[in-house]
Amino acid sequence: MKNNIRVLRAEKRWTQADLGKMLGVSRNSVNAIENGKYDPSLPLAFRIARVFKKTIEEIFDDQQD
Amino acid sequence: MKRRFVIFVALKSPIAAYIAIALGVAYIWIFAPPFLITATFVGLCIMWSAWTFISVFRGTDELNSAGARYALAIASSIGVPLSIAFVMLMIAVPLIQDTIESTAALGKSGLSPTTIGFGLGVVFTTTLQCVGCAIGYTLWWRSKR
Numbered sequence: 605m606k607n608n609i610r611v612l613r614a615e616k617r618w619t620q621a622d623l624g625k626m627l628g629v630s631r632n633s634v635n636a637i638e639n640g641k642y643d644p645s646l647p648l649a650f651r652i653a654r655v656f657k658k659t660i661e662e663i664f665d666d667q668q669d
Numbered sequence: 670m671k672r673r674f675v676i677f678v679a680l681k682s683p684i685a686a687y688i689a690i691a692l693g694v695a696y697i698w699i700f701a702p703p704f705l706i707t708a709t710f711v712g713l714c715i716m717w718s719a720w721t722f723i724s725v726f727r728g729t730d731e732l733n734s735a736g737a738r739y740a741l742a743i744a745s746s747i748g749v750p751l752s753i754a755f756v757m758l759m760i761a762v763p764l765i766q767d768t769i770e771s772t773a774a775l776g777k778s779g780l781s782p783t784t785i786g787f788g789l790g791v792v793f794t795t796t797l798q799c800v801g802c803a804i805g806y807t808l809w810w811r812s813k814r
Contacts, residue, residue: 633732636813642732 687799736809743805748798
């Protein structure tokens, strides 16, 4: 699933490790999600949305599989 | 990069612990240490298993948890059929039976060859599961990088 986490993270000037710390996951997890190689669980997707103060739909796009 | 990946998988997965357990079992079988050492080893193995279980299913990093579950699935799907195949092969090939018997005779634990043979079977099956787990873990992280 495509997402724009990398762009949003860059806007906030956060590293993958920073974001991972905020979400409670490893840097590897953040990297895999950013690259679309791993789809996060619903609770993690909600956490991501909360961190960026956006809705899940604004971050993840299931149309571009 | 390849070396980094190997180190990464080795540290992330329980491969090192599996190797330590296999060596510990071999040490007990060959040198038959005092009961206290054997009991401590068994206790550590049980504690490690409990810790692994908790960290896999209660861990906060869901990618790592998912990877561990994937590795366990691969381990059982590879380990169990291979173990069964080996038993069938052992029945069919006398050379394998002779090798197992001569290996069992090497031990100094004083256990009967039947008991040692059974122990070797358990270690063999566990080893195959470990190999399957290592393969599964490596494939998982390869696909997620």
